[in-house]
Amino acid sequence: MERVLQFDEALKIVLQEAGSLVKPNQTETLPLLDCLGRVLAEPVAADRDQPPFDRSTRDGYAVRATEVSDGRSLKVLGPVRAGEQWMGGSLVEGEAIEIMTGAPVPSGADSVVMLEHVEAGEGSIRLQIGRSVQTGENIVAKGSEARAGDVLLTPGTKMEAAEIALTAACGRSVLKIFAKPKIAIVATGDELVELDEIPELWEIRNSNSYGIAALVTEAGGVAERLAIAQDRRQEIRESIAQGRMSDLLVLSGGVSMGKYDLVEEVLAEFGAEFFFTGVRMQPGKPVVFGWLPKRDDHKECYFFGLPGNPVSTQVTFHCFVSPMVRALAGSVVGGPRVVQAWLSEDVAGKTGLTRILPARLNSNGLRAEVRLVGWQGSGDLAANSRANCYAVLPPDGRNLAAGELITILLR
Ligand code: AMP
Ligand code: MG
Numbered sequence: 001m002e003r004v005l006q007f008d009e010a011l012k013i014v015l016q017e018a019g020s021l022v023k024p025n026q027t028e029t030l031p032l033l034d035c036l037g038r039v040l041a042e043p044v045a046a047d048r049d050q051p052p053f054d055r056s057t058r059d060g061y062a063v064r065a066t067e068v069s070d071g072r073s074l075k076v077l078g079p080v081r082a083g084e085q086w087m088g089g090s091l092v093e094g095e096a097i098e099i100m101t102g103a104p105v106p107s108g109a110d111s112v113v114m115l116e117h118v119e120a121g122e123g124s125i126r127l128q129i130g131r132s133v134q135t136g137e138n139i140v141a142k143g144s145e146a147r148a149g150d151v152l153l154t155p156g157t158k159m160e161a162a163e164i165a166l167t168a169a170c171g172r173s174v175l176k177i178f179a180k181p182k183i184a185i186v187a188t189g190d191e192l193v194e195l196d197e198i199p200e201l202w203e204i205r206n207s208n209s210y211g212i213a214a215l216v217t218e219a220g221g222v223a224e225r226l227a228i229a230q231d232r233r234q235e236i237r238e239s240i241a242q243g244r245m246s247d248l249l250v251l252s253g254g255v256s257m258g259k260y261d262l263v264e265e266v267l268a269e270f271g272a273e274f275f276f277t278g279v280r281m282q283p284g285k286p287v288v289f290g291w292l293p294k295r296d297d298h299k300e301c302y303f304f305g306l307p308g309n310p311v312s313t314q315v316t317f318h319c320f321v322s323p324m325v326r327a328l329a330g331s332v333v334g335g336p337r338v339v340q341a342w343l344s345e346d347v348a349g350k351t352g353l354t355r356i357l358p359a360r361l362n363s364n365g366l367r368a369e370v371r372l373v374g375w376q377g378s379g380d381l382a383a384n385s386r387a388n389c390y391a392v393l394p395p396d397g398r399n400l401a402a403g404e405l406i407t408i409l410l411r
Helices: 007-019 065-069 161-169 207-219 233-243 263-269 310-328 381-386
Strands: 027-031 060-063 074-080 095-099 111-114 118-120 124-127 151-153 174-178 182-187 222-225 248-252 273-276 288-292 301-306 338-343 354-364 367-372 389-393 405-410
Touching (some): 007 273, 007 310, 182 233, 207 222, 207 248, 207 310, 248 310, 310 381, 354 405, 367 389
Antiparallel strands (some): 118 124, 273 288, 338 405, 354 367
């Protein structure tokens, strides 16, 4: 049964299925820095107010805003530095306390005037003419970033540098994170040889297993590269039987219309349900997504059949497999990473297919500009490497002009 969808419909189905997954049931507890790139399995809460005191954001003088704005000369006490607390009692009328960035604002003061904005006299300061100070200026109030007990990171958050820093600020040195999902990779094709073999003229190195494994790793999974399966039912059967024991099965090749493209047939023998058997996209049209329901003593297992042409493989992985791997890793479900950039050349349209073409994103100052990379089609891994993103060209077939804003898929 053929089921060829528009790109948007196919993506919606993948994200729906990804959204239906329950969180991984296995977790690990690791030192904070080992959690970088992993997915949080427990909440991280503030252990105290942040900031824990009214904090000065400037070097200057703690004052009362109305007093200093009146142009009065204030007597200077202090200083109070970061890492200490003013012990000289509450600020009273006519006083200012010299204060450093990061120091707690003494009680009685309601603002900090910047050093650069005062005229300093002998033991006194006065605001420069024409300046005023607002209540609260240059102070971050106690608890304004977070209150003690507030949950700041929820399970499913990917731990990047920002999250590591926040967790450290909460005093946590070990964290519970989700175990990585296992992703089985099966390359199919009679023409394929492994890296340690010398290919005959007509043979092709199995680069896909490596490309897919790298993408799996980046998406937060553990790649399990299985042996190459020749284009024979029995070999493909054995590979699927082995691969379905993992959390996700990714096959490459054998999903086109050719006589030896047997992957879908063999999956069907296993009772596969197909969500789609093709997507109106270029490259990547033959991509297949489905699942093997729970049967006998096997658990259910999602699978993707990716087209064998290596650029098609990579593009379809970014679009469809990556969101699924990230969801299996326990991440909050999200689609492919897309942003907008300005096209720096005209591009002729082509109807019916969403085109996702190797492209190069460059920053022209702060302007993100993108141009297509010349390529020989979906087998051209060299062109794919000269690219650093993919330009997403809509299926309406409209010609695009230089200077238009278009969507790009990051990788
Ligand atoms: P297929 O999708 O099986 O029709 O494969 C299309 C083309 O992709 C083949 O002719 C090969 O040149 C190439 N190809 C298939 N599988 C791989 C692989 N594992 N690694 C590199 N290239 C591949
Ligand atoms: Mg093939």
